[in-house]
Amino acid sequence: MAKMARVRQPEIRQAVADGELPIARMIPSGLTIIGLCCGATAMRFAWYGHYKGAVAAIVVAAIFDLLDGRAARLFGTDSAFGAQLDSLADLVSFGIAPAMLVYMWTLNRAGAAGWAAVLAFCVCCAVRLARFNTEAEAEGEDRAPVQYFTGVPTPAAACLILLPLLLSFEVSQTMQTILQRPFVSIAVMALTSLLMISRVPTVSLKGYRVPRAARGLVTALAIMLLVSGILFPWWTMSIGLIAYLLSIPVSAALARPA
Numbered sequence: 001m002a003k004m005a006r007v008r009q010p011e012i013r014q015a016v017a018d019g020e021l022p023i024a025r026m027i028p029s030g031l032t033i034i035g036l037c038c039g040a041t042a043m044r045f046a047w048y049g050h051y052k053g054a055v056a057a058i059v060v061a062a063i064f065d066l067l068d069g070r071a072a073r074l075f076g077t078d079s080a081f082g083a084q085l086d087s088l089a090d091l092v093s094f095g096i097a098p099a100m101l102v103y104m105w106t107l108n109r110a111g112a113a114g115w116a117a118v119l120a121f122c123v124c125c126a127v128r129l130a131r132f133n134t135e136a137e138a139e140g141e142d143r144a145p146v147q148y149f150t151g152v153p154t155p156a157a158a159c160l161i162l163l164p165l166l167l168s169f170e171v172s173q174t175m176q177t178i179l180q181r182p183f184v185s186i187a188v189m190a191l192t193s194l195l196m197i198s199r200v201p202t203v204s205l206k207g208y209r210v211p212r213a214a215r216g217l218v219t220a221l222a223i224m225l226l227v228s229g230i231l232f233p234w235w236t237m238s239i240g241l242i243a244y245l246l247s248i249p250v251s252a253a254l255a256r257p258a
Contacts, residue, residue, distance in 0.1 A: 007047070008049055010156045016064065021253050026229075027071050027083055028068045028069075028071040028072035029068075029082055029177075030165060030179035031063070031064050031068035031071055032068045032082070032085050032086050032089050033085075033089070034211070035060075035061040035062075035063075035064030035065050035068065035089050035093055036061075036088075036089035036092055038057045038058070038061035038064065038069065038085055038093065038095065038230065039057070039058060039061045039089065039092045039093025039094070039096075039097040040062045040092060040093075041057045042054040042055075042057035042058045042061070042093075042097040042101060043096070043100050043101070044084070045052050045057060046097075046101040046104045051105060051169075053099070054097075054101045054125070055101070055134050055162055055165065055166065057097075058094070058097055058098055059159075059163070059237075061089075061097075062094070062095035062155045062159070065086070065089070065093070065094075065155055066080075069086070069175055078207060080090075080137075081134055082142045083133060083137075084133070084227065085132075087129045087132075087133055088194060090125075090129055090155070091122075091125060092218075092247075093158070094127030094154040094155050094157065094158035095121065095122045095126065095129075095154065096122055097158075098158040098159075098161055099118045099121045099122055099189070100160055101162065101165070102118070102120065102161055102165065102185050102189065103115070103161065105165055105180070105185075106164075106180045106181070106182050106184075106185050106240070107182050110182035110183070112228050113121075113186060114186065115184070117185070117186045117189045117190065120189070120190070121157075121161065121192065121227065122191040123193075124194075124196045124197045125154050125196060127159075127196075127197050128151060128153075128154060128196045128197055129141040131150075134210075135150075147203075147204055147217070147255075148203060148204055148251055148255045149201070149202045149204045150198075150199055150201065150202075151196050151197060151198045151200060152198075152200075152202050152248075154187065154196065156202075156244060157192050157193075157195070157196045159241055160188065160192045160195075160241055160244075160245070161188055161247050161254070163178070163188060163238060163241050163242075164179040164184050164185055164188060164240070165179075165185075166234050166237050166238045167179055167234075167238050168180060170234050170235055198254050198255065200248060201251045201255035202247075202248055202251050203244075203248075203251045203253050204248050
């Protein structure tokens with residue numbers, strides 16, 4: 001199957017270039033726009049207090065953010081326009097939307113400090129996206145997949161600031177009260193904002209290739225993770241985010257030059 005995919009991908013790109021698949025040129029941007037709409041919809045859910053729906057909308061936006069890049073590479077339709085559109089959508093879906101969700105959930109009770117945390121997160125998100133675009137443009141088409149990102153990517157940052165909210169869906173009423181205190185989210189947002197614009201190496205799955213001998217095990221683990229996500233979505237996301245946080249110092253140590 002992998003061999004067939006390698007053979008077919010150049011054929012698909014050539015068909016797009018020859019105009020035989022004109023709709024393929026619109027697919028990546030269409031997926032980006034759908035993701036943008038999901039991010040905007042998350043704010044609407046948050047406005048009415050439907051916090052689980054808001055989190056789900058941001059997760060769906062992250063899925064479309066993954067798919068649009070894959071589609072652009074598959075069809076060979078990468079473009080400067082697509083890159084800029086993707087960044088604008090990311091700013092809404094993973095910057096403004098999650099920050100406003102946390103603000104409506106708890107930070108509105110912290111007055112100016114709560115709003116300052118929201119603004120700081122949105123600014124750091126914009127700075128990271130701008131830095132990523134300029135670095136990608138400088139490296140051009142020769143840019144190879146990397147094992148480590150520089151700083152925390154915006155989709156991961158969006159999920160990290162939602163961690164107290166995610167945990168509140170599953171814990172006792174006493175713990176919910178503690179997690180909903182504004183200082184908890186302010187601390188999480190401050191740390192995440194710094195990690196976004198930092199130069200700390202963070203793990204990237206784009207640069208990893210699964211060995212043939214381990215593909216069966218990885219597939220089984222992926223299926224188990226999918227089933228867990230369906231049955232226990234909030235716990236699965238929470239544990240995954242905690243594991244991601246713990247992986248950051250490990251990534252920083254492994255990426256350090258010998």
